[in-house]
Amino acid sequence: MEPLLLGAVIAAAGGFAFLNGFHDVSNSVAAAVRTRALTPTVAVLLAALFNLVGALLGTSLTLLFIDAAGGLPSGATGLAILLTALVAACGWGILTWYRGTPSSSTHALLGGVIGAGVASRFTDHRSMEGANEALLLQIVLPLMLSPIIAYLVAYAAVFPSTWLLRHGSPARVNSGNRIAQSVLTGVFALGHGIQDGQRTTAVVLLALVGAGYASGSGTPMWVQVFAALLLASGAMFGGWRITHTLGHRLVQIDPMRGTVAQGIGSAMLLIGAVLLHVPLSSTHAMTSAIVGAGANEPFASVRRPRVARILLSWLVTAPATALLGAVLFLALSPLV
Template sequence: MEPLLLGAVIVAAGGFAFLNGFHDVSNSVAAAVRTRALAPTVAVLLAALFALLGALLGTSLAVFFVGAARGLPPGTNGLAILLTAVVAASGWNVLTWYRGTPSSSTHALLGGIVGAGIASRLTSGPAMEGAPEGFLLRLILPLLLAPVIAYLLAYLAVFPATWLLRHASPARVNRGNRMAQAVLTGVFALGQGLQDGQRTTAVILLALIGTGSADGVGIPMWVQVFAALLLAAGSLFGGWRITHTLGHRLVHIDPMRGSTAQGVGSAMLLVSGIVLHLPLSGTQVMASAIVGAGANQPFASVRRPRVVRVLLVWLGTVPATALLGAVLFLALSPLLQS
């Protein structure tokens, strides 16, 4: 049973990586496509390439996630928790893509793990041991605070950008900012690949550790390459429903505000991933930065009902995936006892 579950976890993790790229490529390309800085096809190709490079760039976040989830029970129960959590997160990604709503794949995965862990306890299986407080704080706080920080930074960054460009003609301002957006599309995709690729790497590594196939000291190269390739492959197909929401339905933005949002989002992902080694949701960072930059205009441009609906989805992600993860684990639990 254990080898079968291990194979299922690896396949499901690969599917999650593909859906992660498919779902989240919108974060990299939405602003640039909206302001016509890049053609859609070029933007997606650029984002996929840099997401691949980002996923191969480092492993510190994967090691962090493995440490945060070290209370996962070994053997079949631990594998079942991972499998049902990944399937729950993937299902949520498909649902939110279909609805055209940006949501956090990281929150979805965490919710699935929490729900499956609780269900394991209910079936008298091994319980997940509590993670150390330091890990919880480093995991939860950045994910909760990042949208607020991204909104405020993008809103405030419009002031110096407007002042610096105050004497330039509108045509020159738009041309220069579109060029900046073309560059920042790749930079943001690099940061998102750095963040998202390591989620899949951590899931597979946890499964390998749980079966004794890895010691957790190092990360097998094939795991990182596997996650990076599937993340990039998903990005190539591009979830345009969410791109339309980010670029058109939340707020009206011009090239200057688009480049400001992309600059803030890129800086946050790279600093958190490379310097601070903290997980961030690229979706929440970019959506919040776009709304923040767009809100700093002399006319009302934010479509508040749509923004509120997105916020409700963000708040509901963890409870929904926790419930789904628990249901899936309970459905799978008879096989674990056979």
């Protein structure tokens, strides 16, 4: 049974990586496409390329997830927890894409893992132990704080940006900011690849360790390549429903504020991955930065009902996938 479950987990992890790229490419391209810094086709190709490169760089976040999930049972039970968590996260990703709602794939995956882990307590299988503190301090807390930080920093960054560009003509300022946005599209996609590519890598490595095919002390290169290719492939197809939401339905944004939003989002992802070694949601960082930068203008046009619905979806992401993960695990448990 274990080899079959291992194959199912790897296949589901590939689907999760593809949906992650498909769902989250909008975070990289929305502002640039909205301000006409890049055409949609060029923006998506650029994002896919840098997602691929980013996912091949570094393993520090992979090891962080491995340590945080140290209480995951070995054998068939652990593989079942990972499989049901991945299916729950993929289901939530498809639902939020269909509704055009930006949401965090990382929150969805964590919710699924926690829900399936709790469900394992109500069966004869071993449950997850000892991971609660690590999950809270190293993973959940940074993910919860990042939207607040992104909004406040983006809002504040508009002031010095406006002051520095105060003597430039509108045409020159907009042209320069569009060039900057073109560069930042690739930078943000690189950060997304570094951050989210390692989620899939960690899940596959956990499955291999649980099935006894790896030690967990190092990451096989094929696992990174597997995650990188599927993440980039998903980005190539582009989730345009969410791109339209970020670019048009939240706030009116000009090239200067688009540059601010992309710069803050990119900096957060790269600092989190390279310097602080903490996971951050690209969706939360970019969405919050766009709203923060757009809110700081004389005639701010933030569409509050739409923003409120997105915030509500963020709040229910983890509970919803936890419930779904628990139900799926209970359904699968007789076969494990």
